[in-house]
Amino acid sequence: MDDLQGVLKGQKIAYFSMEIGLSSEIPTYAGGLGVLAGDTIRSAADLNIPLVAVTLVSNKGYFRQILDPFGNQIEHTEEWNPARFMTLLAEEVSVKIQNRDVKIRAWLYNYKSLTGGCVPIIFLDTDVEGNEWEDRRITDFLYGGDQRYRLKQEIVLGIGGVRMLEALGFTIRKYHMNEGHSSLLALELLKRNGTDPVKVKELCIFTTHTPVEAGHDKFDYGLVEELIQDKNDVDTLRRFGGADRFNTSLFALNLSNYINGVTKRHSCVSKELFPGYQIQAITNGIHSYTWTSPYFRKLYDHYLPGWANEPELLVRVDGIPDNEIWEAHRNAKKALIDEVNRRTGVGMDYEALTIGFARRMTAYKRPTLVLSDLDMLRKINRRGRIQLIFSGKAHPHDEAGKQIIREIFKSMEILREDIKIAFLENYDMDLAAKMVSGVDLWLNTPTRPYEASGTSGMKAAHNGVVNFSVLDGWWIEGWIEGVTGWAMGPQPDEKLSEEEARAAELSDLYSKLYYIIVPMYYERRDDWVQLMNNSIAMIAYYFNSHRMMRRYVTHAYL
Numbered sequence: 001m002d003d004l005q006g007v008l009k010g011q012k013i014a015y016f017s018m019e020i021g022l023s024s025e026i027p028t029y030a031g032g033l034g035v036l037a038g039d040t041i042r043s044a045a046d047l048n049i050p051l052v053a054v055t056l057v058s059n060k061g062y063f064r065q066i067l068d069p070f071g072n073q074i075e076h077t078e079e080w081n082p083a084r085f086m087t088l089l090a091e092e093v094s095v096k097i098q099n100r101d102v103k104i105r106a107w108l109y110n111y112k113s114l115t116g117g118c119v120p121i122i123f124l125d126t127d128v129e130g131n132e133w134e135d136r137r138i139t140d141f142l143y144g145g146d147q148r149y150r151l152k153q154e155i156v157l158g159i160g161g162v163r164m165l166e167a168l169g170f171t172i173r174k175y176h177m178n179e180g181h182s183s184l185l186a187l188e189l190l191k192r193n194g195t196d197p198v199k200v201k202e203l204c205i206f207t208t209h210t211p212v213e214a215g216h217d218k219f220d221y222g223l224v225e226e227l228i229q230d231k232n233d234v235d236t237l238r239r240f241g242g243a244d245r246f247n248t249s250l251f252a253l254n255l256s257n258y259i260n261g262v263t264k265r266h267s268c269v270s271k272e273l274f275p276g277y278q279i280q281a282i283t284n285g286i287h288s289y290t291w292t293s294p295y296f297r298k299l300y301d302h303y304l305p306g307w308a309n310e311p312e313l314l315v316r317v318d319g320i321p322d323n324e325i326w327e328a329h330r331n332a333k334k335a336l337i338d339e340v341n342r343r344t345g346v347g348m349d350y351e352a353l354t355i356g357f358a359r360r361m362t363a364y365k366r367p368t369l370v371l372s373d374l375d376m377l378r379k380i381n382r383r384g385r386i387q388l389i390f391s392g393k394a395h396p397h398d399e400a401g402k403q404i405i406r407e408i409f410k411s412m413e414i415l416r417e418d419i420k421i422a423f424l425e426n427y428d429m430d431l432a433a434k435m436v437s438g439v440d441l442w443l444n445t446p447t448r449p450y451e452a453s454g455t456s457g458m459k460a461a462h463n464g465v466v467n468f469s470v471l472d473g474w475w476i477e478g479w480i481e482g483v484t485g486w487a488m489g490p491q492p493d494e495k496l497s498e499e500e501a502r503a504a505e506l507s508d509l510y511s512k513l514y515y516i517i518v519p520m521y522y523e524r525r526d527d528w529v530q531l532m533n534n535s536i537a538m539i540a541y542y543f544n545s546h547r548m549m550r551r552y553v554t555h556a557y558l
C-alpha cells in the first residue's frame with residue numbers, strides 16, 4: 001500500500017486545506033475549494049512539484065443528500081472507510097485542547113501521476129483510542145457542528161498538521177494555507193522560531209478565497225481562551241489575529257510574505273477588504289485531464305498528443321475537424337441525458353438545447369435567477385426547445401440554500417407541461433464531470449462580487465460547453481462577448497446597486513437566450529461549434545491548474 005519512505009526525500013511545500021476533493025469515493029470535500037485542492041495536488045504530481053498535502057480525514061464525510069418530492073433536503077452521514085484507500089501510519093502526535101492532550105494519527109494517501117510524480121496526502125484523524133469520546137469526534141464531519149467544533153478542527157489541522165509532518169520526517173520548505181482554516185499553523189511556527197514574525201512570514205503563503213468580510217472565520221476570544229488556554233498563545237493570536245475577535249484570515253495575512261487572491265478581480269476586492277496588504281493574483285485553474293470527458297480526451301489524444309501535461313496545446317484545437325468536436329459533444333451529452341432520464345424519468349431529449357447549473361446551493365450563487373420569470377422561459381422555449389438540469393447541496397445549516405432547492409422543485413412543477421427540468425440528487429465530483437461535459441450551455445449567475453473565482457465554467461470549457469455568466473470571478477478574464485461565450489449584466493467596473501445589477505442581469509439573461517443563444521444553437525450550428533472551439537482554445541488552454549501551479553512555483557514557492 002502507500003509507503004512513507006519513498007515520499008520523504010527532499011524539501012517539500014506543505015499544502016494545508018480543510019477539504020480536499022480526490023474522488024467521489026473519498027467524501028472529504030464540500031465544493032469548489034476542496035476540488036481546487038484536489039486539482040492542485042493532481043497538477044503538482046503531474047509536474048513533479050515537491051508537495052505534501054495535509055487535511056482532516058472527515059470520517060463521516062460532508063453529507064449525503066436525499067431530496068423528497070418537494071425538494072426538502074434530507075442529510076445522511078457519508079460514512080466511509082479510509083482503510084480502503086490509504087494506509088494508517090504508526091506515528092502519533094498530540095495537541096492541547098481544553099487542557100486535554102488530544103492524540104492525532106495520520107492516514108497516508110500517495111497520489112501518483114502517470115508522469116512518475118507523487119504527492120503524499122496526510123489525513124489527520126482524532127478517532128484514536130485513549131482520546132475522550134468528544135475529542136474522537138473532532139475529525140468526523142467536514143464543516144459540521146458549531147464554532148467550538150470548527151475551532152477544534154482548526155487546532156488539529158493547523159497545529160496538529162505541523163507536528164505530524166515533523167513526526168513523519170518531512171522537511172518543509174514553505175507552508176501554503178489554502179484559505180484561513182489552517183492559519184493556526186503559523187502559531188506553531190512562531191513557537192519554533194522564537195516568536196519572530198519575520199522568520200515565520202518567510203515560511204508562509206496564504207491564498208484567500210473569500211471576497212466578503214462576513215465570510216472570514218472569526219472566533220470570540222472567550223472561546224479561544226477556553227480551548228487554547230495557554231496565555232502566551234492567546235496573546236500571540238491577539239497580536240496578529242485581531243484585537244476583538246480572532247480572525248483566521250487576518251492571522252494568515254500578518255504572517256505570510258506571499259498572499260494571493262484567486263482571480264485578478266478577487267485580488268483587487270481583497271485589497272479593499274484588507275487595506276495595506278500586498279495581495280497578488282494567481283487565477284485558479286482546473287486539472288485538464290480529470291475534467292475532460294472520455295470523448296474529448298480521445299480527440300485531444302489523437303490530434304494534440306501531450307495535451308494533458310501541456311494544456312497550452314489546446315490552443316491548436318482548430319486543427320480538429322468540427323464534425324468530430326460535435327460528435328464528441330453529442331456522446332457526452334447522451335451520457336448525461338441517459339443518466340438524467342434513468343435517475344428522474346423526466347424524459348429529456350438528446351436534441352434540445354440543454355442548460356446546466358450545478359454548484360453549492362447557497363444564496364449568493366442565485367441558482368433560481370433563471371427561474372425568475374417563468375413566462376419568459378416559456379417564450380424562449382417556443383423559439384427553440386430548452387431543458388434545464390440542476391444539482392447541488394445546501395450546507396445543513398443554510399436555510400436559505402435549502403429554500404432555494406424547494407423553489408427549483410416548485411418551478412419544475414409549474415413548468416412541467418412546458419419545459420423539462422431535472423434536479424439531480426447528491427452532487428459530487430462524478431456528477432460534476434458528467435454535467436459540465438454533457439450540457440450545451442453552462443449558466444453562472446452569482447451576485448457580484450461574491451464569486452471569488454468559480455471553476456465549474458472552466459471545466460465546461462474543456463469540453464466545448466459554452467459559458468453564459470455574470471461578469472464576476474474568473475469570467476471577467478475568460479470572457480470575450482460572442483467569442484468565448486456570453487456575459488449578462490453590468491460590465492466589470494460598472495458600479496450598480498445589487499438591485500440595479502440584478503435587473504440588468506435578468507434582462508440580458510432572457511434576451512440573449514431568446515435573440516442570440518437559442519437561434520444560434522438551432523439555426524447556425526457552425527457558429528455554435530466555433531464557440532465550442534473558442535472555449536477550448538481561448539479558455540481551457542489557460543484556465544487549467546498546470547498553469548496555476550507553475551505560477552505558484554515561480555511566484556510563491558521558490
Ligand SMILES: *Cc1c(COP(=O)(O)O)cnc(C)c1O
Nearest residue numbers: 031032359428429432454455456
Ligand atoms: C468544480 C466543482 C465545484 C465548484 O463549482 P463552482 O461553480 O465553481 O462553484 C463544486 N462542487 C463540485 C463537486 C465540483 O466538481
